[in-house]
Amino acid sequence: MHPRALAYRAEAAGIDGTTPSTGRYTVHGQAMSGWLLVALCAATGAYCLLRLRSGGGEHREEAGGDALMGFGMAAMAVPAAVLAPPAWGWMPYAGVFGGAALRALWQARGSAHHAHHLVGSLAMVYMALAMAPGSGGSAHAGHPSGYAAAGGIPLLTGALLLYYAAYVLCSGVRLMPVAAAAGSTAAGAEVQVEVNGGAGGSSGGGREAVPWGARSELALACRVSMGIGMIAMLVTL
Numbered sequence: 001m002h003p004r005a006l007a008y009r010a011e012a013a014g015i016d017g018t019t020p021s022t023g024r025y026t027v028h029g030q031a032m033s034g035w036l037l038v039a040l041c042a043a044t045g046a047y048c049l050l051r052l053r054s055g056g057g058e059h060r061e062e063a064g065g066d067a068l069m070g071f072g073m074a075a076m077a078v079p080a081a082v083l084a085p086p087a088w089g090w091m092p093y094a095g096v097f098g099g100a101a102l103r104a105l106w107q108a109r110g111s112a113h114h115a116h117h118l119v120g121s122l123a124m125v126y127m128a129l130a131m132a133p134g135s136g137g138s139a140h141a142g143h144p145s146g147y148a149a150a151g152g153i154p155l156l157t158g159a160l161l162l163y164y165a166a167y168v169l170c171s172g173v174r175l176m177p178v179a180a181a182a183g184s185t186a187a188g189a190e191v192q193v194e195v196n197g198g199a200g201g202s203s204g205g206g207r208e209a210v211p212w213g214a215r216s217e218l219a220l221a222c223r224v225s226m227g228i229g230m231i232a233m234l235v236t237l
Helices: 003-012 028-052 058-076 090-107 112-131 154-198 216-235
Strands: none
Touching: 028 058, 028 216, 058 090, 058 112, 058 216, 090 112, 112 154, 112 216, 154 216
């Protein structure tokens, strides 16, 4: 079940949300994990906006797609116990990411990363449809939406989980040498600055620092984070 449907499941079952032994809300841990996912995806989206200022052309296209995915996932992961979505709340997600999927399909001809954007956009559309009232049955009488009955197609959900698990593992392996190379480059730049400074600054003070928005290892780390977040969201379907 989608994270936004967890609160409605308790109500539909006639549960008041507390445990007899402790009296604490049973959705507390689920809401906490939801907020952690919101923070992770929002931070990733914010960094991708920073990347938009650090390049042009294909770089901006990829950064824009990553930013849209990050903020979209953050909005979808907001716990329903805190902010209950309206019955039509799935429609904006389906519309926005349906358009993003069409755009990614056109751009995927020249870039493998846009193919990943295509899969991500389709996954967001799929989760939005799983949130739609009546997608897995009818809504419980008296409740604001049918999210309590939301659910996905097990085979499709499993295929997406396998894809994102493989993507996270492969990207994580690629991230390790990138991070090591970035560290050695930074260390070399510091040594170069010291040498130039000791020589009286004859070569102009060393290399220029790489902007935060142009660091390839951070961009890859953001994509790994979004992949993990997507796994966490798909598992709940």
